[in-house]
Amino acid sequence: xxxxxxxxxxxxxxxxxxxxxxxxxxxxxxxxxxxxxxxxxxxxxxxxxxxxxxxxxxxxxxxxxxxxxxxxxxxxxxxxxxxxxxxxxxxxxxxxxxxxxxxxxxxxxxxxxxxxxxxxxxxxxxxxxxxxxxx
Amino acid sequence: xxxxxxxxxxxxxxxxxxxxxxxxxxxxxxxxxxxxxxxxxxxxxxxxxxxxxxxxxxxxxxxxxxxxxxxxxxxxxxxxxxxxxxxxxxxxxxxxxxxxxxxxxxxxxxxxxxxxxxxxxxxxxxxxxxxxxxx
Amino acid sequence: xxxxxxxxxxxxxxxxxxxxxxxxxxxxxxxxxxxxxxxxxxxxxxxxxxxxxxxxxxxxxxxxxxxxxxxxxxxxxxxxxxxxxxxxxxxxxxxxxxxxxxxxxxxxxxxxxxxxxxxxxxxxxxxxxxxxxxx
Amino acid sequence: xxxxxxxxxxxxxxxxxxxxxxxxxxxxxxxxxxxxxxxxxxxxxxxxxxxxxxxxxxxxxxxxxxxxxxxxxxxxxxxxxxxxxxxxxxxxxxxxxxxxxxxxxxxxxxxxxxxxxxxxxxxxxxxxxxxxxxx
Numbered sequence: 001x002x003x004x005x006x007x008x009x010x011x012x013x014x015x016x017x018x019x020x021x022x023x024x025x026x027x028x029x030x031x032x033x034x035x036x037x038x039x040x041x042x043x044x045x046x047x048x049x050x051x052x053x054x055x056x057x058x059x060x061x062x063x064x065x066x067x068x069x070x071x072x073x074x075x076x077x078x079x080x081x082x083x084x085x086x087x088x089x090x091x092x093x094x095x096x097x098x099x100x101x102x103x104x105x106x107x108x109x110x111x112x113x114x115x116x117x118x119x120x121x122x123x124x125x126x127x128x129x130x131x132x133x134x135x
Numbered sequence: 136x137x138x139x140x141x142x143x144x145x146x147x148x149x150x151x152x153x154x155x156x157x158x159x160x161x162x163x164x165x166x167x168x169x170x171x172x173x174x175x176x177x178x179x180x181x182x183x184x185x186x187x188x189x190x191x192x193x194x195x196x197x198x199x200x201x202x203x204x205x206x207x208x209x210x211x212x213x214x215x216x217x218x219x220x221x222x223x224x225x226x227x228x229x230x231x232x233x234x235x236x237x238x239x240x241x242x243x244x245x246x247x248x249x250x251x252x253x254x255x256x257x258x259x260x261x262x263x264x265x266x267x268x269x270x
Numbered sequence: 271x272x273x274x275x276x277x278x279x280x281x282x283x284x285x286x287x288x289x290x291x292x293x294x295x296x297x298x299x300x301x302x303x304x305x306x307x308x309x310x311x312x313x314x315x316x317x318x319x320x321x322x323x324x325x326x327x328x329x330x331x332x333x334x335x336x337x338x339x340x341x342x343x344x345x346x347x348x349x350x351x352x353x354x355x356x357x358x359x360x361x362x363x364x365x366x367x368x369x370x371x372x373x374x375x376x377x378x379x380x381x382x383x384x385x386x387x388x389x390x391x392x393x394x395x396x397x398x399x400x401x402x403x404x405x
Numbered sequence: 406x407x408x409x410x411x412x413x414x415x416x417x418x419x420x421x422x423x424x425x426x427x428x429x430x431x432x433x434x435x436x437x438x439x440x441x442x443x444x445x446x447x448x449x450x451x452x453x454x455x456x457x458x459x460x461x462x463x464x465x466x467x468x469x470x471x472x473x474x475x476x477x478x479x480x481x482x483x484x485x486x487x488x489x490x491x492x493x494x495x496x497x498x499x500x501x502x503x504x505x506x507x508x509x510x511x512x513x514x515x516x517x518x519x520x521x522x523x524x525x526x527x528x529x530x531x532x533x534x535x536x537x538x539x540x
Contacts, residue, residue: 124505321459
């Protein structure tokens with residue numbers, strides 16, 4: 001898939017609540033997704049809410065799988081583990097998703113999130129997706 | 136804290152995006168939180184989005200901690216692990232949070248989520264919170 | 271399976287390093303496994319090593335699956351998450367494994383561990399097993 | 406710490422069951438630990454047991470922390486998440502541990518494990534350690 005096709009598929013897949021995240025790059029190593037930060041993602045004290053980062057991790061992992069297997073909406077998350085490492089400022093977050101494994105039945109993806117302009121990892125996730133049998 | 140005080144604290148803590156979840160019960164065993172399901176929480180195919188369940192797990196765990204230590208907004212999630220077990224229908228979700236540990240520095244909470252009217256667990260999470268030092 | 275058949279299967283499955291854990295009960299709610307504590311499981315300071323508890327969580331989860339699907343040695347762990355909650359004394363550990371889900375492809379098991387004679391949970395795990403296709 | 410000092414500390418810390426793993430490298434990026442594979446680590450079918458890989462992940466994470474903070478035996482694992490990705494052959498496993506965060510109270514470490522001579526990740530873990538207050 002191309003970046004444009006993937007982005008269109010993500011938006012079309014959630015007609016009632018389209019994600020505000022944007023796919024920026026598809027490459028051999030995986031995918032990079034940008035989460036613009038608005039009041040909706042923020043928490044008092046000027047930081048980003050945990051659920052915003054979890055949603056970003058999930059979307060990035062899904063994108064990494066779709067980039068490989070094509071637009072199969074039925075892939076479902078079976079588990080997600082996330083460690084929150086640093087308190088993020090209200091700056092766009094860049095998430096990089098890498099396929100650790102793409103099996104016939106399961107895909108496992110590592111997702112690292114940084115604030116734009118920083119190399120310090122804010123949060124790191126390991127996400128497992130179940131791949132639909134008929135593909 | 137009472138159910139009302141906890142609910143008010145949750146809403147006040149997120150002025151820009153107040154949670155739609157509602158604390159229903161505080162008891163010795165823990166807390167129960169209801170997530171009303173709307174188009175915002177749904178995914179095509181008539182199911183609930185993963186991020187909605189993750190946000191509910193986080194909020195329920197936070198509530199379970201606050202119910203014990205009082206309204207300390209600074210508690211922060213340090214990690215969250217969730218297993219998605221069954222495809223939920225578009226029905227309100229009831230989440231039960233139980234403190235597995237409340238230490239001086241860390242709290243660990245188990246969260247089980249079921250559709251209203253069902254005993255089958257949809258998703259189960261283990262969440263760790265860091266407790267602020269000065270309390 | 272009966273307790274005896276399950277125990278025999280566990281021992282036969284690891285001829286080179288038979289587990290020292292013992293299945294104590296199979297019931298509707300799940301399985302209970304006892305881990306006798308010896309010098310091998312201990313750490314300086316008079317506590318039990320983390321890997322001993324992880325091995326017990328894995329074995330207990332496996333037993334909970336086998337108790338339902340029968341002696342299928344090919345079930346493999348795909349992920350394990352464990353929170354260590356309290357510093358255990360050098361006392362036998364009782365682990366209870368409960369099936370959260372038994373699907374065609376995946377089983378998810380919750381495992382709680384307590385020291386014998388105590389109700390305080392030492393460690394709690396969520397374990398995922400892949401079920402072999404042909405059964 | 407040097408490789409030798411760290412290795413000596415690991416062995417001295419477990420007098421009753423010294424680890425068979427060997428620290429091979431300490432570097433800016435983290436630590437590399439080798440786990441020799443013997444009958445003790447094996448499972449029928451010619452593969453390595455899950456608990457062996459979990460113990461290696463834990464030891465590698467601990468080594469990555471000690472390499473930074475010095476020989477503080479009291480650091481304890483608070484949680485470990487591991488995804489098992491590929492069925493390993495009976496070949497030495499090399500584990501690389503990288504500090505994702507070293508805070509005053511918590512350290513989070515990512516551990517990747519490969520068979521010697523291969524780049525395919527067998528298992529990947531995220532491990533959290535509690536750092537003792539007085540150091």
